[in-house]
Each structure stands twice: as structure tokens, then as C-alpha cells.
Amino acid sequence: MPSKALIRSAKFLSHVQRAQEFGMRSASADFDFGEVMERVQRVIKEIEPHDSVEPRRSPELTQACSPEADPASARPFVGEYSPAGSLR
Numbered sequence: 001m002p003s004k005a006l007i008r009s010a011k012f013l014s015h016v017q018r019a020q021e022f023g024m025r026s027a028s029a030d031f032d033f034g035e036v037m038e039r040v041q042r043v044i045k046e047i048e049p050h051d052s053v054e055p056r057r058s059p060e061l062t063q064a065c066s067p068e069a070d071p072a073s074a075r076p077f078v079g080e081y082s083p084a085g086s087l088r
Helices: 002-017 033-050 059-065
Strands: none
Touching: 002 033
């Protein structure tokens, strides 16, 4: 998520610079890139204990992708795109 934290800071600065578009007469912001990056690191440390790939993995997908998976038991792809990647 470091990129999201950095993008959030950049968007904030952009909004301040475009304050008149939002009906503000004036706005200013002074920033230090080093401090922005320190914030990014704080965000990383805050979310790191809760950010794990495991909860996002479906047990079916993990089983289907394992080297021991039986190809004969695979179910056909169902979704917006066909297995070849073309639209159905």
C-alpha cells in the first residue's frame, strides 16, 4: 500500500493547488518529500500486521493451483472472458 499513501499525499497537494476550482479563495501547502515518505513508512507499519495475502486467497483457488491438483477435477472457467481471453 505504499503507493496509495504516496498518491494520497500527492492528491492532497493537487487539491490545495487547485483550491479555486473548489470555491476556495486561497489555500497553500508547504511539503517536505522526506516527511511525506516518513508518512508512507508509518502507514506501511500500521497496516502490515493486518495485510496478508492468505485471507484474500480462496481455498478453491489455492487447491486448484497447487502442484498436486488433479487436472481432471478442474471445473470449466465461468466468467466474463473465455479461457482464451476473448469476450464470450
